[in-house]
C-alpha cells in the first residue's frame with residue numbers, strides 16, 4: 001500500500017513540475033525570438049535604446065521593436081513616447097546628401113511585452129562609407145517633459161530577390177512599393193500585403209491610399225498564372241491587403257498595376273519557394 005502512495009506522489013510531483021515548466025515558457029523573454037540590431041543612449045532622457053528585429057536588416061519592409069531601459073537603474077521602461085526616423089547619409093562622388101525612408105512609429109505609448117513595435121522600409125542597402133544608415137529614436141519618458149535622442153547605427157543588406165521598388169508614378173511623383181506578405185509562401189491562398197508611400201520630400205514619405213491595384217501572379221518558367229486571387233485594397237497607412245494563390249511551388253512573379261486618374265504604372269515582385 002505504501003508503495004502505491006509513493007507512486008501517486010511521484011506522479012503528482014512530475015505533473016506539477018511539468019506544469020510549472022509550461023508557466024515559465026509563457027513568461028519567457030519576448031526578445032528570445034528576436035535579434036538585437038543596435039543599441040545606444042538617448043541623450044537627454046537617460047534611457048538606453050535597443051533596436052530588435054526578427055531578422056538581420058535587408059532592403060524592404062522591416063518589422064522593428066524598440067526596447068527601453070532606464071540608464072541608471074537598468075529597469076525596463078514600458079511607457080514612453082517613442083518616435084523613429086531612419087536616416088541615410090550618402091556620398092556620391094563627393095556630393096553629400098541625406099534622406100529618410102518610409103516608417104511607422106509605435107502605435108501606443110504603452111509597450112507590448114516590454115517592446116515598442118514599429119516598422120521601416122529600407123530603400124537601399126548600406127554601402128560602406130558612401131551609404132550609411134542610422135535609426136534616430138526620440139524618447140520621452142512618461143511624466144517627463146524632456147525628449148532624448150538616440151542615434152543607432154544600422155547595417156542594411158541587399159534583399160534577394162528585391163523587396164522594395166521605387167518607381168515614378170504617372171503624375172511624376174516617386175512612390176516606394178514594399179512587399180510585406182507572404183513572408184513564408186505556401187501552395188494555396190496566401191495573405192498578400194504591400195505598402196505604398198509617396199516621396200513628398202527626402203525626409204517625408206506618407207502612406208498613399210489613392211491607388212487602385214490589380215495583382216496578377218505569373219509563373220514565368222511555365223507561362224501560366226493562377227485563379228482566385230483577390231486584388232489588394234487600401235486598409236490604412238498606405239498598406240494594401242489582398243490574397244495571392246500559388247498553385248504550385250517554384251518561381252513566381254507578382255505583377256502589380258497601380259492605377260490612379262486613369263493612368264497606370266507597373267512593377268513586380270519575384271519569389272521562389
Ligand SMILES: [Cu+2]
Pocket residue numbers: 088090099124131
Ligand atoms: Cu541612400
